Amino acid sequence: MIAADHPIQRPPGAMLAVVDARGAIEHAPRSAFVDFLRPGDLVIANDAATLPASLRGEHVPSGAPIEVRLAGRRSLAPDDVDRFLAVVFGDGDFHTRTEDRPPPPGLAPGDRLQLGPQVATIEQLCGHPRFVSLRLRGSPDEIWASLSRHGRPIQYAHVPESLALEDVWTKIAGPPVAFEPPSAGFVLDWRLLAAMRSGGIAFATITHAAGISSTGDAELDRRLPFDEPYRIPEETALAIRRAFARGGRKIAIGTTVVRALEHAATRDGMVRSGAGVATKRIGPTSKLRVVDAIVSGTHEPGTSHYKLLRAFADDATLLRASHELDARGYRTHEFGDSVFFDRSQRGRLRLDRGGSAGFTGSDMDAGCPVRLQLS
Amino acid sequence: MQSAGRNALECPFAGLRVAITGGTSGLGLALVEELKRRGAQVAFVARDQGRVERVAREHPGAHGIVGDVSRKDDIHPIAIQVVGRLGGLDVLVNNASDLGPAPLQLLGDTDCGDLERALATNVVGPFRLTKALLGALVASAREGKGSVVVNVSSDAAIHPYPSWGAYGASKAALLHLSRIWHEELASEGVRVLSLDPGDMDTPLHALAVPDADPATLKRPEAAARELADAIGDALPDRGSLRARGAVMSERAGGSP
Numbered sequence: 001m002i003a004a005d006h007p008i009q010r011p012p013g014a015m016l017a018v019v020d021a022r023g024a025i026e027h028a029p030r031s032a033f034v035d036f037l038r039p040g041d042l043v044i045a046n047d048a049a050t051l052p053a054s055l056r057g058e059h060v061p062s063g064a065p066i067e068v069r070l071a072g073r074r075s076l077a078p079d080d081v082d083r084f085l086a087v088v089f090g091d092g093d094f095h096t097r098t099e100d101r102p103p104p105p106g107l108a109p110g111d112r113l114q115l116g117p118q119v120a121t122i123e124q125l126c127g128h129p130r131f132v133s134l135r136l137r138g139s140p141d142e143i144w145a146s147l148s149r150h151g152r153p154i155q156y157a158h159v160p161e162s163l164a165l166e167d168v169w170t171k172i173a174g175p176p177v178a179f180e181p182p183s184a185g186f187v188l189d190w191r192l193l194a195a196m197r198s199g200g201i202a203f204a205t206i207t208h209a210a211g212i213s214s215t216g217d218a219e220l221d222r223r224l225p226f227d228e229p230y231r232i233p234e235e236t237a238l239a240i241r242r243a244f245a246r247g248g249r250k251i252a253i254g255t256t257v258v259r260a261l262e263h264a265a266t267r268d269g270m271v272r273s274g275a276g277v278a279t280k281r282i283g284p285t286s287k288l289r290v291v292d293a294i295v296s297g298t299h300e301p302g303t304s305h306y307k308l309l310r311a312f313a314d315d316a317t318l319l320r321a322s323h324e325l326d327a328r329g330y331r332t333h334e335f336g337d338s339v340f341f342d343r344s345q346r347g348r349l350r351l352d353r354g355g356s357a358g359f360t361g362s363d364m365d366a367g368c369p370v371r372l373q374l375s
Numbered sequence: 376m377q378s379a380g381r382n383a384l385e386c387p388f389a390g391l392r393v394a395i396t397g398g399t400s401g402l403g404l405a406l407v408e409e410l411k412r413r414g415a416q417v418a419f420v421a422r423d424q425g426r427v428e429r430v431a432r433e434h435p436g437a438h439g440i441v442g443d444v445s446r447k448d449d450i451h452p453i454a455i456q457v458v459g460r461l462g463g464l465d466v467l468v469n470n471a472s473d474l475g476p477a478p479l480q481l482l483g484d485t486d487c488g489d490l491e492r493a494l495a496t497n498v499v500g501p502f503r504l505t506k507a508l509l510g511a512l513v514a515s516a517r518e519g520k521g522s523v524v525v526n527v528s529s530d531a532a533i534h535p536y537p538s539w540g541a542y543g544a545s546k547a548a549l550l551h552l553s554r555i556w557h558e559e560l561a562s563e564g565v566r567v568l569s570l571d572p573g574d575m576d577t578p579l580h581a582l583a584v585p586d587a588d589p590a591t592l593k594r595p596e597a598a599a600r601e602l603a604d605a606i607g608d609a610l611p612d613r614g615s616l617r618a619r620g621a622v623m624s625e626r627a628g629g630s631p
Contacts, residue, residue: 047510047514049454049455049458076462078459078460078462081459140460141439141456141460144459145440145441145456148451148452148453148455148456148459149452164451165451165452166450166451171509171510172509172510172513172514173507174458174511175511176454176455176458177459190509190559193563194562197562203517205517235519
């Protein structure tokens with residue numbers, strides 16, 4: 001697929017491929033998304049704003065220039081910002097593809113990093129030479145100030161112009177906890193939300209710390225997505241309960257919503273409200289308990305996002321969809337076109353009442369302290 | 376003022392997450408103090424790092440943010456710090472204001488740059504910041520906690536006082552913006568208030584009318600109490616009992 005290379009969240013020509021439970025594919029302008037919704041549906045989006053998670057600076061022991069991309073956090077607590085998981089790159093910038101970026105200098109526990117005004121220390125390596133846990137120095141107020149002023153949103157080689165926070169700020173952006181934008185949410189604007197309301201379609205949000213999409217290393221990429229903390233408001237859990245009761249579809253805007261809701265799902269398909277950390281991966285053998293349909297960007301086979309889509313459609317359908325998207329010139333990546341997979345006809349009646357078989361557990365390094373304690 | 380132990384219904388400010396721009400002097404500083412006293416979690420924004428640090432030191436628990444709402448590049452860093460630090464946002468007070476030319480000038484003598492600065496601080500800045508924080512504000516409303524935006528207005532927004540052209544025009548634009556925001560956001564559960572605190576003994580007033588007798592002016596603390604009451608009225612549980620126009624362009628409280 002062609003990479004979408006302009007940072008425009010809702011380009012006028014954006015397309016939407018709608019794939020139903022039988023595998024039939026329909027194409028529409030994405031602006032017509034609301035026409036594919038029905039009264040009684042519940043649309044759920046991730047309201048995380050995007051942190052400026054890319055920090056440039058210096059590896060103090062070697063003097064080498066580095067870029068640190070924050071990539072994980074143990075909770076969403078506002079004052080819990082002194083420890084992050086991070087991927088470290090060597091010199092260069094986003095004009096070089098992530099996978100072609102040079103590795104960082106040799107990193108060791110205790111190494112000091114000077115990231116603009118922010119001092120950080122490597123706590124330990126997390127099973128990979130560029131994957132570390134970091135401790136940031138300063139009070140929470142100071143850390144928030146230095147991240148917001150010195151950090152930049154993570155950039156993409158396929159978008160030639162430098163991305164500003166505004167470019168990745170969704171209309172519904174709230175808590176700044178995503179490491180890369182929950183870009184499926186680019187489809188939403190206030191006009192669409194108003195149209196949904198007048199069409200009897202409910203709307204709710206979760207907050208999920210969407211992680212990074214690429215580490216630049218194939219071996220490390222296989223560990224994506226990392227564990228991601230989330231919060232489900234009580235009101236959202238209630239909205240899901242009501243949607244179940246009336247038989248409305250629960251439609252996730254983006255893979256992060258699926259990950260959070262399915263992690264918080266109880267055996268009867270309801271959802272626990274409150275804070276959690278999504279550790280499960282969702283893939284072809286996952287039995288979805290809550291989510292009936294997903295709106296997502298288009299994803300290339302092999303990515304973790306594509307793998308998640310395999311919970312919504314069988315491989316033959318996905319492959320056919322992929323070919324059609326290629327043939328019709330769909331664009332991929334953050335600012336690209338969208339897909340809408342609806343599994344409701346075959347899936348909704350098959351609530352899995354067993355354990356969580358089908359999910360593969362987190363393989364985040366047990367040695368990394370970041371995932372040890374949750375308040 | 377509120378004693379500890381009152382429940383949330385009687386004490387709508389307990390835990391309320393509030394952001395105030397222009398929070399290191401005048402009405403903004405008085406609001407930081409008043410809302411903190413009522414139990415709110417407060418983040419305040421101002422341009423001068425030294426003053427932000429001083430106010431933060433003198434008001435433990437208040438989160439100081441250095442930023443200039445008239446600068447486009449400051450808006451999202453401010454939003455990140457506000458929502459990141461408070462974990463969400465229930466109330467935004469767009470209080471930071473620019474007088475325009477100081478001393479005041481007839482329009483014919485007003486530099487375009489002074490008018491532009493007043494518009495950037497008093498109209499475009501509040502618009503940008505409200506927009507960047509709208510997701511957080513609407514989320515609060517969706518969760519039933521209510522959500523209020525206060526745009527600090529002036530009678531100069533309504534009356535064409537000679538020599539107040541830059542300030543008056545910018546505040547008139549802000550008032551109209553408030554009314555339209557209010558109409559558009561009503562269905563999202565966000566109330567947008569335009570409140571005129573009256574002529575106060577503040578640095579901005581001293582800049583405009585250097586020889587005014589402070590004794591004839593309202594204390595910013597008194598105006599802050601009235602604004603806090605108006606915010607309390609607009610929040611759920613309390614607000615529904617009082618059939619008050621949501622957009623109040625008249626003075627909130629007594630005359631100066």
